[in-house]
Each structure stands twice: as C-alpha cells, then as structure tokens.
Amino acid sequence: MAERSFAKEVQSLRLEAGALFEGEGILAVTKALLQSGVGYVGGYQGAPVSHLMDVLADANDILAELGVRFESSASEATAAAMLAASVNYPIRGAVTWKSTVGTNVASDALSNLASAGVIGGALIVLGEDYGEGASIMQERTHAFAMKSQMWLLDPRPNLPCIVQAVEQGFELSEASNTPVMLMMRIRACHVVGRFKVKANRRPPFTLQQAMDHPSRTFDKIILPPSTYAQERAKIEHRWPAAVKYIRDRQLNEFFPADSADVGIVMQGGLYNTVLRSLERLGLADVFGNSKIPLYVLNVTYPLIPEEFVQFAHGKRAILIVEEGQPEFIEQAASLFLRQADVQTRIAGKGPLPLAGEYTGAVVLAGVRKFLSEYGHLPEQTKPLLPAAALMSAPVATPVATPVANVPMRPSGLCTGCPERPLFASMKLVARELGPMQVSADIGCHSFATLPPFDIGGSIMGYGLGAAGGASFNMPNKRRALSMMGDGGFWHNGLTSGIGNAVFNRHDGVTIIVDNGYSAATGGQYIPSSTVEIKGRRAKNRIETAVRGVGVEWVRTIRTYDMKQTMSVLKEALQTQFIGPKIIIAEGECQLNRQRRVAPAIRKMIGAGKRVVRERFGIDADICTGDHSCVRLSGCPSLTIKTHPDPLRRDPVAHVDNSCVGCGVCGEVAHAAVLCPSFYRAEVIVNPTAWDRILHRFRAAVIRLLSGPPAKEA
Amino acid sequence: MAAAQRPITLSIAALGGQGGGVVTDWLVLAARRAGYIVQATSVPGVAQRTGATIYYLEFFAQSALGADGREPILALMPSPGDVDIVVASEWVEVGRAINRGLVTPDRTTLIASTHRDYTISEKMALGDGRANSQNILAGATAAAARLIAFDMAAIAEKSGGRISAVIFGAIAGAGVLPWTLEHFHEAIRESGIGVEPSLAAFEVGRQAALAAIGGGLATVIPAAGEAQSPAAPFSTALAAALRQRIAAQFPAELQGVLSRAAARLSDYQDAAYASLFLERVAQILALETPGRGSAQLTAVTARSLALWMSFEDVIRVAQVKTRAGRPEQIRQEVRANPGELVRVSEFVKPRVEEICATLPAGLGRFMLGSTRAKRILSCFTAGRQIPTSRIGGFALLRCIAGLRRFRRATLRFQTEQERIELWLQQIRSVAAADYALAVEIAECQNLVKGYGDTHERGWRSFSEICALAAGLAGTSKGAQQLRALREAALADDTGARLGQAIAGLKLSASV
Secondary structure, three states, X not given: OXXXXXXXXXXXXXXXXXXXXXXXXXXXXXXXXXXXXXXXXEEOOOOOOHHHHHHHHHOHHHHHHOOOEEOOOOOHHHHHXXXXXXXXXXXXXXXXEEEOHHXXXXXXXXXXXXXXXXXXXXXXXXXXXXXXXXXXXXXXXXXXXXHHOOEEEOOOOOHHHHHHHHHHHHHHHHHHOXXXXXXXXXXXXXXXXXXXXOOOOOOXXXXXXXXXXXXXXXXXXXXXXXXXXXXXXXXXXXXXHHHHHHHHOOOXXXXXXXXXXXXXXXXXXXXXXXXXXXXXOOOEOOOOOEOOOEEEEOEEEOOOHHHHHHHHOOOOEEEEEOOOOOOHHHHHHHHHHHHOOXXXXXXXXXXXXXXXXXXXXXXXXXXHHHHHHOOOOOOOOOOOOHHHHHHHOOOOOOOOOOOOOOOOOOOOOOOOOOHHHHHHHHHHHHHHHOOOOEEEOOOHHHHHHOOOOXXXXXXXXXXXXXXXXXXXXXXXXXXXXXXXXXXHHHHHHHHHHHHHHHHOOOOOEEEEEEOOOEOOOOOEOOOOOOOOOOOOOOOOOHHHHHHHOOOOEEEEEEOOOHHHHHHHHHHHHHOOOXXXXXXXXXXXXXXXXXXXHHHHHHHHHHOOOOEEEEXXXXXXXXXXXXXXXXXOOOOOOEEEEOOOOOOOOOOEEEEOOOOOOOOHHHHHHHHOOOOOOEEEEEEEEOOOHHXXXXXXXXXXXXXXXXXXXXXXX | OOXXXXXXXXXXXXEOOOOHHHHHHHHHHHHHHOOEEEEEEEEOHHHHOOOEEEEEEEEEEHHHOOOOOOOOOXXXXXXXXXXXXXXXXXXXXXXXXXXXXXXXXOOOEEEEEOOOOOOHHHHOOOOOOOOOHHHHHHHHHXXXXXXXXXXXXXXXXXXOOXXXXXXHHHHHHHOOOOOOHHHHHHHHHXXXXXXXXXXHHHHHHHHHHHHHHOOOOOOOOOOOOOOOOXXXXXXXXXXXXXXXXXXXXXXXXXXXXXXXXXHHHHHHOOHHHHHHHHHHHHHHHOOOOHHHOOOHHHHHHHHHHHHHHOOOOHHHHHHHHOEOOHHHHHHHHOOOOOOOEEEEEEEEOOOHHHHHHHOEHHHHHHHHHOHHHHHHHHHHOOOEEEEOOOXXXXXXXXXXXXXXXXXXXXXXXXXXXXXXXXXHHHHHHHHOOOHHHHHHHXXXXXXXXXXXXXXXXXXXXXXXXXXXXXXXXXXXXXXXXXXXXXXXXXXXXXXXXXXXHHHHHHHHHHO
C-alpha cells in the first residue's frame, strides 16, 4: 500500500465517453493511456510521477479488464527495456519514471530501443524533476532526446493538452517508428483540472497474439550491419516522418497577433507562465488573447525549421523562453534562421537567466526586459490590473523588506522513523572510534547528510552507496562505511555495490536500511516487503540475496535497539574478518506502520478492547536546556518550549503529542548517557478490572510516600 | 481585448503532516460548488518529509467566461505581486512567504497561524536558538494588505479537530473568497472524512478570523529568540522570615527574582540554604554603585547563582520525580482521558562519577581514586527504567530523594560550593575595575548545564573562559571579548569554535 491511495480516484478511469473528468494530472495521463488503447505499462516510482505508479497499481483491476499488462518495474532500465514489445509488434506501450535520474538509468535500453525503432507506439512519461521541490541534480531531459533521436513532447500544462499529447505521442511514435518522451514538470504532474473523456479502448493487438505468433527481423537487432542501417534510417526516414507528422497535425501552436514586430517562442510547459507575464504587463488577457505573437513548442524535439522561419519572418526579434541549460532550442533556432538567411534577432538566455527554474517572477522580468528593449512596453496603456504597478518597479526585488534570520526548514526523518536510532548510533560510534568515511545513498536515509546527523560525504545515485565507496578499500585503522536503502538495493545495489564488493574483496562496511518499502518515493512495495501482494511475490529476504552473491559476514540488527546497533557497528569496523561486511538494519517505515497500525488500534479502542498506548515525556524541572538529545535525534515530536521556570532562559526540551512512542528517546538517553529527564508513559485504554484495582492500590501507597508538591507559586 | 476579470490567487505554505493537501482539496470542492473554475497545484516531493510544501490555487468565476466559452489560462505557481491570499500554517513560514515576495501591501490578505513548529537548527542549539517571532510580525504587518493571525494549532487542539479545518475556517472567515458559508460546509461534507470534527474546527477557525478582523483578537506572538522569559513575580511560596528579609534588604526590582530563587532553594534544600544564597547575593549588591540605576550585576548573578546552587544531582532528580502531583501532571501531558490508566517509567543511567558524588565527600573521593572500587560500582551503571508508578520503583527514588538531609556532606555538594565561591570571588574582584566584564563572568554560569559528559564539557568551557577573564579586566573590550567566547562555547558541542576563539584571542594579545 503506497502512502497515498487512489482507490477512489481510479474509478474516474471508468467514466463514459463525453463525461467530465476532474482530477490530478497524473490520473489524467492514466486515463489518456487507456483511451489510446495502450497494451502494457511499466515504470519506476519517484517524484513527481510516484503517484502515476500508485494510480496504476490501484487501477490494476481496470487495466486487467481491458487486457492491459501493468508491471511495477525493478528499475527504470527494466521499464525501458519492456518497450521492446513495441519493436516487433504493433502494441502500444507506456512507461514512466522520474527524470533525469531515471532516464540515466534507462539510457542503455533507450539507446537500443531508439536505434531499433518501434512499430507499436512507445511512450515514456517523464516527471521532469527540475526547480522548486526537486530532489535531484538539475539537468535537462532534452539532451537524451537529442543524443538518441527520440522525440520530446512538452505540452501546455492543462489537462486537455496533456491528454491530447499522450494520444498524439503514440501516433507520432508510430508515424515515425520512434519512441516518444512526454515531459511533465512537477506542478503539471500535480495540477488539478478537468477534461472531457473518450471511451477506453482495448489494445487492438494483444500481447497474447504476439506470444502466439512471434515475429523477428534481423534489421531490428543491435548488431552490425543492422546498426548502421538503423542510424541511417533515423536520419533519412524517421526524422522526416516525425517532422511531417508534427507539421501536418499542427502539434506546435501559433497564436498570431497583428501588429507586433517581435514574438515569443516557448516550451509548451511554460506557456501559462509566459501568458501570465504578458497579462500582468497589460499585453494579454486571461483567455490567452495576446498582443504579442506566440509560438508554442508542444514538441521541443525535433524542432521544425520551417516553423521557426515562418514565425521569425518579418519580425525584428524573437524571445525564446527555454528553461534549463544549455540553450539547445536557442542554438537550433539560430542555425535555422542563419541557414534561411532570416535576419531576425534571437534573444533568450540574456533577458532570461541561463540556469534555474523559470518561475513567474523570472519570466516576467525576462519578458519585460525583452519587450522594453524593442519598445513594446505599454507606458501609455491603461494597466489591466493593480499589480501592473510592478512595471515601474524592479520585479526581482520583493516588494516588502525581507525578514531577517528566517531559519531553513530542511527535510528530515519522520516522527518515530527507524533510521533515526541507526544514525544516532553511528554518531555515537564515531565519537568513540573517530570520524569515518561514509558514502551515502538516495532514499530517506539521505536526510542523514543534514543536521543533526551530518553523516555522509557523497551521493552518487540510487543504490550506488556501496559503489560510491568502492575506492576506499585500503588497509587502514578505520574502515570506510557506505549506506544503501532496501529500495536502492533491489534497484541495482545488489550487483553494483554488494556483488562488486565481494568480487573485489572490499573490506568496508555497508549498511542496508531495510524498512520494508520504497519509503522516500511514497511507500511503494519492493521485493523484500513483508506482505502478500496480489499478483506479485514479495518477502524475498535481503540477507538471502547478499549471501547468494557471496557475502560471508552479514548481521541483522533491529535499529530501535541502539545498544545492539552500536555493538554490531563496532564489531563490523573492528573485526579481523577481511571482505565486505553487510549490516541489515531492520525497522519498518513508521509512516507506513502507522497507516497500517493506527486504524486497527482505533478499531480495538472503539470495541472496548484493552490497548496500551506509549509515548515519551520530559520533566521540565530536570531538563537544563542543553538539547543534546535533539542533536542525537532530530525527531519532529522532540521539540522545545519556553522553560516554565522564569529563572531559566534557555528553552526546555519537550515531547509533543505527535510522539508515537518508538522508544528512541529512551535509547538515546541511555546510549549517550544524556540526562534523566525522559520518562515513558504507557496509557492503558479500556483497562481491565484487575488493572484498575492494581492501579488504585499502587496510587494510594505512592500518595502516602510522596514528597511535598512543587512550591513554585 | 476587454479588461477581463482576473483569477483569484491563493498560496498555502504548510508543513508536512498539517494537511495542506486536505485544505487544497476542500478549496477545490468549494470552488466548484460556488461556480468557479479552479486549478490547484503543489510542490510536494521530499518536502513532504517534515519540510514545507507550497500549494497554489487559482479560481475563476464561470459567470465571467466569454460567449465563446474559452477557459482562462491559469498560472501554476505563485508570483510576487500576484497573490491575493497567502496562508501560512506556521509563523516562520510567514517570514518565508514574505521573503519570497508573495505578500504585497497592494493586495495580499495574509492568513497565518502564530504558533511555532521549531526547525531543527532552532531546536539543536546549545542555548536559545529560536528565531525572533517579533521580527516576523513586523515584516507581516508591513508587507500584508491585511493580516489575520492567531494560534490555529491551539484552537484546533481545543476544538478536537485538525489545524487544516481551522485554516479552512479562517479562509472562509477572512471573507476573501466570494462564496457562501454553505459552499465551504458542503466541501467538507463532500470530502467525507472526519466530517463532524472538521466542521467544528472550521467554525472556531472562522470565528477566530472574524474576531481578528473585528479587532477583538489581538495577534499574540509567542516569546522566543531575543525575548526574555516572563518576569518573575514575587513568590508567595516562601517562609515569612525569608520574605521579610528580601523585602527589607533588596531593591524592589530584584525582589521577584530573589523570592523565586529563595523558594527554589528552600525546596531544593532548606531555608538555611536559601539564606546562604541571600547572603551571597548581598555581597554582590554591596558592590553596586548607588548612582548606577539598575543593579544589573546583582540581578544576573542572583539568577545564575540560584540555578547553580540548585545543581541537578541524583537527589534532586529523585525529588522531582517523586513529587506529589506529578502523576496528575503527566496524565495531562500525555492527554490521558478519564478512565484511562497511566504507567510511568524513568530512564536513568547513573555513571560511577554520579554515584561517587552522592557519597560522603571523603568516601566519594576515595572511590573515585580506586580502580577496584570503580569496577565494582560500574556493575550498577547499566541503563535502567525505573517504574515510578509501581511501589518498588517509587520507593527507591523516594529514598534517594530523602538523602537530601545529608546532601551537605556529599562530594558533589562540596565540589559545587567550592566552585561557586571561586566564581563569586572572581566576580567580586573584577567588578570594581570592570563592571561589564563582571556581568559577563556572571553570565558564564549558563555554560555549565546538563548531566554527565554534557556537564563536564560545559565545565571545561566555563573553566577555560574564566581563566582568561582575569587577563581581560580593565581592557576596553574585555566584556565584549568574553561574551564572544561564551557564544563560541555555545556554537557547537565539540568545543571547536571555542578553541578557535581562544586561539584567536591569544594571537591578538601576543601581537
């Protein structure tokens, strides 16, 4: 069960033709796939398309009814390779992942897919994780399209356009025998809107038919001389076919305006932002009527030279609004105009910044700069809106004076997270044995690189924690450590990290965090999840896998037991054993655990059953406000408050009501010999008669023994 | 091109788990019912894990559509100068929204909760690392066209609902969305989860917003950062003799702190111990120049001295944990309902040093010096959980608390009194020549806190700094330099910054 359930929402996938769909972008994509008669779907979760995988998983029954095969792929490479079914058969396939990281992983398969070409439409839905909210290095997917000659759609960010892009993407793919990538920015993935639906279509050619009538031709195989022919086919046939389809079907949009001698070209995904800028400058209205001609690239690769020439013709200058770098579109446009001997000037990176997200403020500033340079700023026009006062103020500067010292709010581990005691243990062991070289990985555990833990010096990619520490294999007084999550482990870490360490006799220590889910991406199931999942086989043990690739030294710990965790860590760092040492750190993702356990507990309480609820607390009179406990925990529920004693000025540590009683506060207090302020309270809900008698007796005796009450008045 | 109607724009900054997504869903439902086209987006991703998430919505009235029925083009992100309503579910997020330029005086209604959800950097500071909430209020007042701010977390708590429903209510109460109350209610009902508590919390949120607009609800900002703890009123829980003595011998502005300190020490030890405190303070008071106005040195020393004299030894811990009334306090703290029972266990892990410190001074010193004795004692230092809601566990701590009458003989007591005397002596000797420096030395007590290693580290920093203090007396920047050293000691818990600061000071002295 993923973090968010779409069980209710997926019912809208059954909507009858003509009905109005209302919902999130990714759900609309799923509906569009079904309307397009897709035959199989795969992918790997990761923001901002995690929910697409969740929707598909929740929609499995509907997919099955239509004869659509859905698979939760082991990695993006798996998902990309799955598209091989469209190489020899007229079956439409779609896969999805987070880009550019997932596209990196999938590159090998994508290159081969693009070279062989497809006869069934192949669509890759990419969540472009760029700008605010992104969790990865900032790169463009565009380069992948260019290097493999796959087509890249970047539709206007509203549901009808996105749905249309899915449908046209398949057609374009089939018309040009080329896989097509559909890129959606973070906000577009989560945008809530509406569109009119069409009926779902069963795939006209099924996977069973393909299996019954296998087909192959050597010219689809990646071996010479086919590969040479394939490269030529890309240039001589597929590319021109794509250009023809894009032109004929008018995938790119022109919004003409009579008078202007300038124009703006933009990626489709940025259309709304550009339009809002023009509207604020008094040059467009909210319905898209613009005084400046616009050329919207819903397909950003391949570009259509004739369209650029046509748009630029007779204009003094055009502005290209292209997010990210390098400025591929601007470079290509320069070439097109030069070759056609069109003298229109091109502006782009200049008025607009070279790097970073093109937010509303950034685009407004760039468009304003460009238009004022060419005398199009409407000094005399009546402003459409009060905020147009901004026209005379520098846009980049916020109107108000900034507030000083606003603390950052970095991401962190959730309340009760099982990884917290692991990192607290590592911090304490490092205090004792000295600082260690730690190679970090991607997952919730990457938050350990942030305060209060500050553990880990590099992140090389998902599942690549152990591989990132591969160099540090020298005889030394302190061994190097590497981290890996269970998600990354199954994604590739088992081979790239563990298998590699066995083969090369790496003497380091790798900690595999086994929380039972792909937790950071939203709690999707993975091969080692400990549940029964319909249609899949989970419960595959990590320990069995690592032993299978030849690891001899394996220890499994329960992270919440910090004493054991610290002792195993020390053992791994100090043992005489030479070779990879694997520590499997178990503890169920608390977010998922609460989702599983909390409703059950509520039900028990409702039924009058005895339930013991645990949580921690702090005696304010004993806490001196040093906050050592926070520096070893960082739990959201372990916070601070003003000290009740006016003599004390520093805030006192305090456990708030979100505490789930995981026990780490007590473990840390013991392991680090902190302070005796912590207490654990067990609240017995629906106590039995015996509970009550015992409690009453004890309370009476304790009252007799008690000291005087606090005297502070 | 007609000067068409514009969309209403609304941005929400919420923390992970506060239900920003729920508020967004409700707004979408309410908008549709009210005949508005709505577009909502969010930037969740890793920010969902305890970070801040931004939700953004635009609303456009169906009635304002043209004859051709073309739908408006709506933006996917908030832009500076283009936001009608900014909602911040926590006070520091207000500051962030202002710094992003989203709150502008020409149009923005700012709806915010004044409660604090402290960030990790604020929580992990060795002292008080809290951001200054007043700064944010000043910024909000200047930046917003209209500010509606109150403690939404507190009223959510009181109403038994969630903060998301209070926020939704506050948005309705603010009157910035031209919809009827029924539209808001229907949205909650249509979403179908926890409807009744949500409607109740919605209503209190709406009422609070109405009160805030009407001026009937002042924006109360939590004390934090540079704000001081509340001033100490005169303690009434004090023996008459002590009370009279304080009233007779000390200036009025000190009486609150002194009476509170004396009460604390009477509770900690006995009236004689509180008298000793007053004698020590009187010696400092004698150093004050009558014309100076405020007795700053005495005030600072008194506060610090009271805390130092009530050092947290094993006996004190046991005393606090066995007070009458504590079980009831814990019940409230953990929100136990009537009829539910609460069991409490204490996490204690005394070290050999703590055990020896509680022994009579001579014996304690001997044990600490003997490897063999230490080895035997180390058998008793395992981390334990003492169940204080059971008779055995409670009785054990009660016995330890009872050692109070022998405290004066303990090693810890004697060590602390020696240290206190040396510190007071240093304050007294420096005060005449460099009053400001003496104040800074008095403030240094704040470095020594905590237990075990934490306490030892604090004591090391204190000793190093005070050793340097003598050399700084009479120089023009002595107090300033000592303050810098103290702040360096509180900058990290490894002593690295303090080491650098001391090295820097010595270097500048030798040049």
